[in-house]
Amino acid sequence: MKIFILLLLSSHFAFSVKHSLKYITTASSGLPDFPEYVAAAVVDGNLVVYCDGSKNILELKYDWVKKLLENDPHQLELYKGACFGWVQTYFKSEINTLKQRFNQTGGVHILQRINGCEWDDETGEVIGFNQYGYDGEDFISFDLKTETWIAPKPQAVITKMKWDADKAKMIFSQYFLWLKKYVDYGRSFLLRTELPSVSLLQKTPSSPVSCLATGFYPHRASLVWRKDGEELHEEVDHGEILPNHDGTFQMSVDLNLSSVTPEDWTRYDCVFQLSGVKEDIITKLEKDRIRSNEVKPSNMTVLITAAVVVLALILVSAAGFIVYQKKKAISPPSSPDNSTELSEQLNPET
Structure with missing residues (x-):
């Protein structure tokens, strides 16, 4: 258990x-x-x-x-x-x-x-x-x-x-x-009653849209997605009710929109219901209401990334040079014949 x-x-x-x-x-x-x-x-x-x-x-x-x-x-x-x-x-x-x-x-x-x-x-x-x-x-x-x-x-x-x-x-x-x-x-x-703030969140344009309600009390509450006023049971993923640090609660429910055309988004809404409160909090699925935490690279990010790559190449090159010098320092002296062959390979015209 x-x-x-x-x-x-x-x-x-x-x-x-x-x-x-x-x-x-x-x-x-x-x-x-x-x-x-x-x-x-x-x-x-x-x-x-x-x-x-x-x-x-x-x-x-x-x-x-x-x-x-x-x-x-x-x-x-x-x-x-x-x-x-x-x-x-x-x-x-x-x-x-x-x-x-x-x-x-x-x-x-x-x-x-x-x-x-x-x-x-x-x-x-x-x-x-x-x-x-x-x-x-x-x-x-x-x-x-x-x-x-x-x-x-x-x-x-x-x-x-x-x-x-x-x-x-x-x-x-x-x-x-x-x-x-x-x-x-x-x-x-x-026995107090506190209503939540409700937000629509999406990590990337292809991710499910999450309806998040946070700051409500008591925990006897529900959060559902609807289509044309009817509760959805498929293509949705219900999260657990979790406590916040201030004694209130939060919960979320995800909606998979992979098979929904943008024209049909207006048919969907998220509904929060709290025990003892008659009016529901309804949040319509509209693109301008969705908040995203997707991070797009800025020019500064590109410059920093490029600088890191260049620095890494410099360090690798330096490390290779140091290894080469160490090997050269501990290598045994070459015989005269080997020295002549090496000289001829480096200077084929002589």
Whole structure:
């Protein structure tokens, strides 16, 4: 299981208001330039708490998060315990256990966990999740329907049997209570609405045209290409929703125009829809709206390139001359006969 902090794209036809709390933990071995233990709490796609166990760093990212934990010192202590205490020790020891089960001695190994819950505040539905991955593949996950653990690897069966017997291990209600607190304290931040700027980008005249929307919030949004008002499903490539450094999000969708004549471009448009906003942002496919990052060589670039080529030739020639001089200096003296032959070759008239 490759666990990433990814944000799921909702359907653009109907949005439901969902909140999520995700705890993401990563332990590693064999990576000298990477922390051995990092953890994060993510609310509605926003990183709210970050832990680097290797450097003893625990960061609370927003003032409203600090206020929440000041009023709930028990939860703050749990974060400290997870970052600096037994949780870190547990994950590091589990890597050693898994290396033994997989008959591994050295190399790079990564153990990851993502757990938490999603809450639909319209229907009241709460869904919990807890899953582990080892070295980029599924290791074990919890099945809510059967309330048992699923072990896709034979090496995980021992863990499954032990955890199935511990019914108290899966209590998703506590995640839901913490998520409700986060939403209450961060309401002005989490429930805000920000519209994006939408641009059309094209690397070269033959490249697909990318419709980029950046700076929007929340992440419940859609971006599609349409032709004559109908959404396109072919010749398009949807990108993922990605976080920006300022807490907003961005996404893009590419349109392949290789089989479209310039006369038909006006039939296409890009449509952005944001949850809770009635009006869409529509950007028509017009040539003068497309921004390109294609770099055309200027006269100065040509001159610089030519100068570099000339300099390279000079250096090569100089290096060849030096090598020739060195060989000449260490060559043994020629016999008189050879000297005469060489003189005759260089001066055939003598």
